[in-house]
Amino acid sequence: MRIEDKLYLIGYNIDEEESHLGISDPNECKRCQGRPCTYVCPAGVYSYDDEEEKLSINYDACVECGTCRIVCSYITWRYPRGGFGVQYKFG
Numbered sequence: 001m002r003i004e005d006k007l008y009l010i011g012y013n014i015d016e017e018e019s020h021l022g023i024s025d026p027n028e029c030k031r032c033q034g035r036p037c038t039y040v041c042p043a044g045v046y047s048y049d050d051e052e053e054k055l056s057i058n059y060d061a062c063v064e065c066g067t068c069r070i071v072c073s074y075i076t077w078r079y080p081r082g083g084f085g086v087q088y089k090f091g
């Protein structure tokens with residue numbers, strides 16, 4: 001099964017008002033070497049627009065694995081507010 005198919009099986013209760021992910025200094029993204037956040041995230045949450053020189057965070061797709069917080073100290077990571085976020089079938 002492809003990872004895209006697995007992700008499709010996950011349920012989410014999306015917090016429309018508040019992102020649980022952020023960047024402490026967006027200017028760092030402009031000079032970041034390789035932008036690892038854009039390829040380590042299994043859910044493709046981070047993408048970089050070269051024309052706008054801006055990092056986008058599609059936080060509602062986050063599966064809360066914590067990988068991005070390891071590869072970048074500028075990412076402000078926390079769990080979503082209570083009752084929101086990913087909902088796994090068996091846990």
Ligand code: SF4
Nearest residue numbers: 029032035036037072
């Ligand atoms: S969030 Fe971190 S890893 Fe991603 S582009 Fe910005 S500085 Fe680089």
Ligand code: SF4
Nearest residue numbers: 041062063065066068
């Ligand atoms: S916690 Fe995992 S799924 Fe969520 S944004 Fe970071 S790497 Fe992607």
